[in-house]
Amino acid sequence: MSEMIEIIVDDKTYRAEEGSLLIDLLIREEIKVPYFCYHESLGADGNCRMCMVEIAGQKRPQIACDTLVKSGMEVNSKSTKIEKVHTDILELELINHPVDCPTCDQAGECSLQDLYMDYGLHDAKVTIVDKVKHDKKVDLGSNVMLDQERCVLCARCTRFTDKITHTHELGIIGRGDEAKVSTMPGRKLDNPYAMNVVDLCPVGALTSKDFRFHQRVWFLQSAESICHGCAKGCNIYIDHNKMKYQDDVIYRFRPRRNDAVNGFYICDEGRLSYKELETNRLESMLYDGVVVDEHEAIAQYKSLLTQYQGRVSVVIDANLYSEEIEAIVAYAERIGAKVFAPLECYNDPSFADDMLKSAQRAANYGAIVKMGLETNMPSDAGLIINFNHPTHFNAEAEIHFSTHKQESNALLLPMAAFSENSGSLINEVGLEQWCEKAVEKNSPAPTVLSWLEKVEG
Template identity: 55%
Template sequence: MSLVTVNIDDKSYEAKENSLLIDLLILHDIKVPYFCYHESLGADGNCRMCMVEIEGKKRPQIACDTFVSDGMSIQTASEKISSVRKRILELELINHPVDCPICDQAGECKLQDYYMDFGLYDSNIDMKEKVHNKKHIALGSSVILDRERCVLCTRCVRFTSNITKSGELGVINRGDKACISTVPGMKLDNPYAMNVVDLCPVGALTSKEFRFAQRVWFLKSTPSICHGCSTGCNIFIDHNQEKYKEDKIYRIRPRKNREVNGDFICDYGRLSYKNLQENRQQELLNKSNVISYEDALLELNSKISGSKNIVILVDANLYNEDIAAISNFSQKIGAKLVCPTECYFDDSFGDDWLKSDYKCANLQAIKNYKIDSLFSSDQQIDLLINFNHPSFSKFSSKQSVEFSTHKGSSAELVLAIPAYSEYSGTTINDANIEQYSQKAITTDVATISEYLSDLSKVAL
């Protein structure tokens, strides 16, 4: 496709012929307000916010329904455009309840942002004249609808009809009675349903799990990779440490990556943060007694040196760096390294979009390091060292050591390790893309690499 030159606000830009003008504006960070347009959902043209002035056209045009052509001249910030946007926003807000102080979207709300830019600061509407509508309707899948705040951009409707193809949501009635709804007696019910909460540009759709939990401006967003399955969706971990409290994850949001997950994640991954902070192993235990880090290392060292037939189990959720360190360590002590992958396989979980059949994040690394995925031994295992592998209890051994993120280990020596959100590293997804997760939560617990390097010092 040929390139054309477009003049925007007296600067020239190059764009593909017949691409959407709004894409060009967004690409070059030229301020353009919009509710209904979304890169993954396409243009709908119902909110009318993205009006721009095009030379030669009588009236302002919407940028999401305008294709660029050579020599086009566009004004995005003229006085005329500002006044048009102001009037459109006035209509969008006409029955808005202005309940920002109790709205979860406040701080990341498009209505608020645009109001700061184009707001009609003195309202023409008396609060008493506003048309009221139903608030807090449970749509299903932990999504709550507030019809008063809705701007009817139909992003959620287009998500269910075009992307998940389940078609649960729709706009019913018409005129000022029009509202988002499900069919009476039916629920919003699909494994990706909570994406509508992110898609909603205003506070109309909120998540039951996040409602009233935290103000968004207090949250720190750390880019990370979801460990729910081997797709490796890019996510933001939103967390906050309140005064005198522990750093806590409040939500997981999708992070845009065209190569992997687009703009979306599944609900399983989105809610997986709960498991990261419940029932966590914090102490080092030797036969259920709390011991110090140094004692634990000595104990581990004596166990290793006193055993002949050692087997190491490694979890396929660990970072590449850990798997490399464990692989070196196993060679050094002459242990057999295995990772039975059968326990991760669940074909009822996978689908043909984002969810993969293998519920582990770093299966590819296990393959790259040529770690055995099947294990059977006739010999008695003297020492079993488990690095957080879920099927530890299926193996019997004389002695056992477990590096564990969660409580409930039956091993003699239990060593706490951090979960993936608590340290950084890389994983390789099933499309062979290597991705980096940053550390979101601070913890005192030592990582596997730290244990192993300190152990080598003790052994010397």
């Protein structure tokens, strides 16, 4: 590790590592600096020229993203001269930018919009008719749509495929007005992390085909959660919204920065896994395929429990929250049942890679291991009480707490999915993380804890 030195920014002294990037310091200390092309995980590229600052002793303004911190450096990020530089460079970026914010999905979370409000507010010198025209609807593959007119050529997407996924699908071709992002002829964007370019794109050039036109972003509410696709525990935002007279619906998952787990990214499979939470959900209590009310269901539950007294096994899904698992284990103890949490079915080596995907496809895998629960299959059980475990077990009778519909004559009781409840998860390396409750359904399914209260009450 190199030496810590002191530098002065806007007359205040800050400590930074010698040789680190000036823009990192500015971002970390929340000193306002505009930029498009710089990204902490992709490094400096220095092509957008937005992050200009004045450095004492230097004749011209310098870009903060490609300036290394030196001892005694004096930086000025706020002055009329620098404001003018920002405004002029932004105007240059906007010369050929189409005025289609009304149809653009990025509107509301767009760097160009934000920076225009901060630095621009100028009238256009180029009319809409004279703007350079490119393709507006290019399907890059992997659910990514490209609008070449909106692109500011920051090269974040191309650097992502070069430096992060090493798949090199994207490149900038042509020069001057003809420059545009494109794939090689006949090739598509095709890697399991491709949709991250949508988040990376500071403008509306790359949009997600999956989210496209479904909702304007300013209506969305974000909850901090953890992806349930595998045991990696990637941090995500659940973006959801309840439109008037409708139900609370999840529109997308977005990666949430956590340098200890997933950095800035998530895999496409995890990103699209929100769809499972919205489809084929078990909504009513069923017994023998017939809808029953709560009173009947609980009566049936209790009679099954008495009938198989002493021969009851409880099976726990490794996607449940730790608090729920603890409550189930305590409940099993009270009713004298054996507890199983079979892990075999979650193992999928074909899913794993050396980036973010883990072969253990259960979000709370770590908790099951940590608690030391029995991970074999239940054997010789009279009654199995299954808490959302995906495996089908052979038993004389079965009670199934389930988030999703399934073909079964057992007593099926709907329960809340992870997005409708809060709790903690332990990932494969033993890191404990908290998930916020995101969705409040119009008619919410009970959580595991409220089910346990009901059946014991």
